[in-house]
Amino acid sequence: MMIVNLRAFLFLLLLVISSSIYAQLPPVFKGRDTAGISRDPRTRMYLSPTRILWKSDSSGTYVKDAHQLLKPGNGQAELVNKDLVTLKNDGVHQPGILLDFGKEIHGGIQLVTGLMANQKPLKVRIRFGESATEAMSDIDTLSGATNDHAIRDMIVELPWLGGMEFGNTGFRFVRIDLIDPGRELLLKEARAIFVYRDIPYKGSFHSSDERLNEIWATGAYTVHLNMQQYLWDGVKRDRLVWVGDMHPEVMTINSVFGYNEVVPQSLDLIRNVNPLPSWMNGISSYSMWWIRIQRDWFKYQGRRDYLEAQRGYLVDLLGHLISKINGNQEALDGNRFLDWPSSENKAAIHAGLQAMMIMTLQDGAELCRVLGEEKTAVRCDQAISRLKKHVPEIGDSKQAAALMAMAGLIPAKKANEYLKIGGTKNFSTFYGYYMLQAKAKAGDYQGAIDNIKEYWGGMLDLGATTFWEDFDLDWTKNAGRIDELVPAGKIDVHACYGAYCYKNLRHSLAHGWASGPTAWLTEHVLGIQVLEPGSKVIQVRPHLGDLTFAQGTFPTPHGLVTVKHTRLADGEIKTEIDAPEGVRIVR
Structure with a gap:
């Protein structure tokens, strides 16, 4: 009965959309079939x-x-x-x-x-x-x-x-x-x-540190540029839906724009063009990121009807992932990939994939229980128990250390000691977000704030107005700015650096996967953590580090949550919160 009703709903929705498109056509086109006509969502x-x-x-x-x-x-x-x-x-x-x-x-x-x-x-x-x-x-x-x-x-x-x-x-x-x-x-x-896309910036962030404010805004704008017909990696190169790379972008969208159709449309596109048993984008971890994004999207936006439409594929994908476990270890095939800087480190990739499997199956079990798919949820639980018995070496990799801390395979404080080595040396613009998350889990909020200002701020110092596909702080030594013709004696950053698929001028300087600090600052400095689907329950616990104040807004399906945190003379933090009806705040 539910399937029949769903089909009827989708048919009516299609009629409404078709009627809307038909109404916008000039009179000369009124007799035309609207099946081949679509409206550009951009301006x-x-x-x-x-x-x-x-x-x-x-x-x-x-x-x-x-x-x-x-x-x-x-x-x-x-x-x-x-x-x-x-x-x-x-x-x-x-x-x-x-x-x-x-x-x-x-x-x-x-x-x-x-x-x-x-x-x-x-x-x-x-x-x-x-x-x-x-x-x-x-x-x-x-x-x-x-x-x-x-x-x-x-x-x-x-x-x-x-x-x-x-x-x-x-x-x-x-x-x-x-x-x-x-x-x-x-x-x-x-x-x-x-x-x-002409959409409002509903989320905001403002603090006593102007560099952090600019970084938050730059990450938001970088993702906004990539919200085209679909959610892209970059507006110059990699104008494609890379679903793993989408995760930091989606977390930024959740923090800045709230619900936007570009996210489900992109998730559906990549699902439809990669039928099982193929991996999304040919990369096993990217199929896992699809599940992780579905969980975070549902948690923030609470669209039960959209989650329901993923039921069949989600259950089958979870079963496919479980079939790729050998004993207590992941045995994923396809392209075994975390990010480019770690792509030649087999030990790090295994450690990262082991952690990704645990977190993905946890997310999958959570979604299955929402959908009433208890049998699959139990299979996920059992697989997680097996996987947790194998703790790989981190392979001298900050990427692996971050994921293992997030998955609970190693203590977060232990991972943070490794992440501290060399400051932001061996950070990456994509996995830097997860390094920051691991530091937050270890309670090192000030360390993460310092890393954000140093690493992402380093791009701003070179004239960036959007965040890049890759960056190394060593590039700033004797470097010219990207917004000037590089003078003699200075290094041309864009023409000289880069690796793998982004060498030299092929390097994308507006890559959405680099926006992690925007979501992180909202999550941890403003302290906004979503606890229940649809942002119905939000925990607010700020971590200001050395900031004297931080304030901002956070979009929910019910309206904006506004927070303001001020450090008092005695060091205590005064917090003021305004939440819309339908959102319960816990401290």
């Missing part, structure tokens, strides 16, 4: 550049009046031919300009031309870059610049007296070159097209 905004970072010519002969591009535009070509930028190619000098839009965005570029003497289309080269260096680079085998996933280096034609739009990538900088010899380009506007 577009046009941004003028904030500065001209470079010109090929400063004499005014080949590049004239470039500052006109900094003025607000309207996207409309005009006959008056006033306040235009002139680029002149005499066959010897190829003119070019480098524009800075002030902050990394996702989208493209709009170019509007003037009333040129020659009415034939003319060719320009457009190069997008997450760093100034990348926008100035050539695609070659030396610097790592690529057109993978998105074309960021292209030759296009511009019309006489018209406007065109190009590009679909992540960038902050754009270089434009007139490559047609013997031609003159009159350019009225060069505006960035910012494509994003």
Whole structure:
């Protein structure tokens, strides 16, 4: 009976959606089948550049009046031919300009031309870059610049007296070159097209430390950029649904935006394209992350109907995972992977997967009991008991140490002693979140705060406006900033560093998996811990470390929870909490 009702509900929902789409169509399309029509959930905004970072010519002969591009535009070509930028190619000098839009965005570029003497289309080269260096680079085998996933280096034609739009990538900088010899380009506007989901930042964080405030906001914005049609890894490269990498992103979404359709849509996509017994993205741990995300999503958002729709796949996946246990040890096949920096350390991978299996089966058992799948829950419990009898060596890996502490395989304080070695040395932008979680479990909140300021703050010191795919604090030594043309004698961070699939300029500088501190600061400094599904019961226990105050908001399905923590003269913390009806606060 329940299945019949569910089918009826889904059919009615489809009718409502179809009717909504039909109502939005212009009259000329009213007779069309809506099955092939979908609405883009994103919006577009046009941004003028904030500065001209470079010109090929400063004499005014080949590049004239470039500052006109900094003025607000309207996207409309005009006959008056006033306040235009002139680029002149005499066959010897190829003119070019480098524009800075002030902050990394996702989208493209709009170019509007003037009333040129020659009415034939003319060719320009457009190069997008997450760093100034990348926008100035050539695609070659030396610097790592690529057109993978998105074309960021292209030759296009511009019309006489018209406007065109190009590009679909992540960038902050754009270089434009007139490559047609013997031609003159009159350019009225060069505006960035910012494509994003227009959603409110419901969660917030503000403290006595401005560096922490900026880090929280940067992590939130990094994930926001990657909330496109689906939840991506990066807006320049890895514009894909990598479900393991989604976990820090989803925790950030829970802390900043609350419910958003991009999460279930992405989880469903990866489930549908990876039917069992295949692993999601070909990686066994990523199938485990899918279960862990489902548990956290249900805990924060409480969407029972969505969880119910996962019943069959969830139960079968848990059974598949249990079949990959040999005695007391995980025996997972497929791609055995935690993160890139640990990818060559077999001992660390085994230790991490052993811990992941325990945590995943715990989450799976919890969800199965919500769904009434007691038989599978008991199988998970039994498998966990077996797995806990084998405690692997950590393999000289902070990734493994963090996961083992989180899973209870080793004491958190023991793991933290290892995590402290060298400060943030051997941290990673992805698994750094779990290193911070392990430190919190050990009670080392101040140590975690210091790590956040040093490691993630190190990217900000180099000009980052979003967090990167990978980072090593050693990169900051004698380094130039990514928002400047690197001066002689300084190291070009983007062009020189990186490894594995993210070497040199291929390196993504807006990667959602690096947003962990945003969720962590909400969870542990503001002290907001969700105890019951749907955020119905929330525990508030702040850990300010050396902060004098911290305050913020947290989105729930019932409304915003507001907290403010102030350190008094005697060292005690005064806490003020405002919670909506339907949310019970425990201290």
